Amino acid sequence: MSILLKNSPVLILALPLLAAFLIPLVGRINKKIVGTFAALTLAFSLILTILLAVKVVTVGTQVYVFGAQSSGLTLPTGLNVPIRIMFQIDAMGIFMGLITATVSFLGAVYSLSFIRKPEGMDKFYSLLLLLTVGMFGMEFTGDLFNLFVFLEIASIASVALIAYRGIDMGEPAEAGIKYMIVSSISALVVLFAIGIFYGEYDVLNIAAIASMIKYSQMDKIALALLLPVLAMKSGAVPMHMWTPDAYSEAPAPITMILVAASQASLYALFRVVFSLYNINSNTFAAGWIIIIFGVLSMFIGVTMAIVQKDIKRLMAYHAVSQTGYMLLGVGVGLAVLSNPVALKEYGITALEGGIFHIMNHAMYKGLLFLTAGALFFRTGTRNLNKMGGLAHSMKFTTIFFIIGAAAIAGLPPFNGFASKLLIYESVYKFNPLLSIIAMVVSILTLASFVKVFHSAFLGPKLPRFNEVQEVPQSMVFSMAILSCVIIFFGLFPDLIVKNLVHPAVMALVEQVNYTGTVLGGM
Amino acid sequence: MKEMSKIVKTVANYVYGFIIIFGFYIIAHGHLTPGGGFQGGAVAASAFALALVSYGSIKSQRFLKKDIFSLFENIGLTLFILLAFSGLGITFFYNFLANSGSWFGAAAIIGVNPGNMNTGGLIPLMNIAVGLEVLSALGVIVIIMAKGAEFTRKKENS
């Protein structure tokens, strides 16, 4: 047991990787057990992530060096720069890791009933596990080039999953190629910026570069390159064009995992801006750029969402809008990072709101996409004009949809209210206009979900949906777990903010802790 | 794709073996000379592309089967990850065979020398696993794209 816990940063990644390579071999023996195999592996990863989270929050930042004599040996004998690839898991990394572990496990359980054709099933689960490995790698790594490699693994796996249904129809292939071109360009520009860092400082470790960064002209160019492309991967406006197509054409459990993958790119952006640069850069300018991305995303996302007829496309535009909330909160925190009085007064609260919103968004947006998938599974259509009166036959799905819609609109006692209140309060002290725009967007979100609820669920029972019944057990299980998490986070937000979110925010704000763990020789 | 003339087929018959042997040479000597798993696998996979182009996509399906390539790809990948797991007693990816005296365990000689193949530890084994994987994966890609070309030709001619 202790060997599991000592090597847990690696086992969380390596076991799904081994399972992803074994699944085609297992599939040759028996095609039907590949789903259960994948779900069991991801359950094991989830348990290890929870144990590692307890360890990180109580003990401190964990470091795991690959190939060294012992796992904590960051500086080799006689050198004072780290040369091996290492995983550095601080509170922010394990926060995102918890989101990834939950979402991918529930996605795998949901796919047990959702994916019905047995021909491509082993490739589907193999790609799902590879996407999970890519996301975990982005969130745990302490090395810049390793971040690029895992970013590319996640992008390639998600393109293949978006185009999964493209064998029978053409639209998923179109969505897949749009996403592939966008993510390819963004990964190549990230590689260019990594090349600039390597050319200047001769090391690739994030903590080592952070301790010697000088904000010269080349560093300004690298920051100007990295900021838009990592926001492009997360779906911020004006680079959001791939989001509606990709999220609506992927199978429903994959869309839930794709939302977490976009948030992993958002995590990479925050890691670069906070742990690599911190107060050495012009945080006011960088903060305002992130705030402008956030406000544009919020407003354009929700206004485009109101007019949609396709239920998953509507939810995808809402995902763009909610990403704007996260960018707004963290942007305000970044803009006041050099100003200790303002930071203590409202900056830390803004950061807490933005980062708490990441976890809340993954939970309620995942639940909403799963309910949309349940509707598609039983009725065969995604068009709101053709649906109606489904609350009579699908009672569980209706309840889960109400919970998800109330959470996204920010109604108490669900978790959306807690994080949105933190954002409203702190952003108001920074600039009142931004807070008012955020509140108006929240009202429009509620309006569009009332529209969806009315079209899909309310009304008389339609004759063509006579034999529609409730969805299978594994799909209800996934949706139920997400609803329980939403209600729990909504009733006890103080517990979560104090134990998970506040250590994450302090790990981002204080760069000294990040570099000290690696370079202090601990 | 149509098959090519008799001259091309005869030359391809002779050259095919040399290309694969050259690819394996690059894979096996990856820890001494430039090369390694990926480069050698790509060179060896070009032999399959040569066979596909010279014999045409219909006739080459008799000896280039997608299922066998897929199986070898999975074996190569699993072997790589199991080799990485084998050092887990100390750390992941730990090279426990280097400088240890057993298989691939001699110490490396410094300076200009012809190179001792017995050095390197886990690195040559991982090179072989990666080379097998790249060889098979590129073979699968080439075969499937040839089938796609066949489908397009039928569609455009009908």
Add this chain to the structure above:
Amino acid sequence: MIDNLPYIAVAFFIGLGIFTLMYKKNLIKIAIGLCLIENGVNLFLITLGYKKGAVAPIYTMAPAGQNMVLPTPQALTLTSIVIGIATTALVLSVAMMIYKHYGTLDTDEVRRLRG
């Protein structure tokens, strides 16, 4: 000036790649444009490791008292080339799927998802 020639080549490659992505309409040409940008970035990474008067970093041919070119960017470039192969294979396969369902490779026609 002659030392900066690889960097000028990098700028040329990336500029040509971006031009191809913006102005060409055939999906295969867009895939070629992605390949060009990727070649430019790989060339940039290798050029970063150059030192004047140094030899290739091969372990068994290292004469005493001479500098070697930095080997780490060569490892980074190799990884990037492998990722580029996977990306190109995937883009071409998805383009084949699009041709099968839409009947054309012109991006002006492949527009069923809009709004």
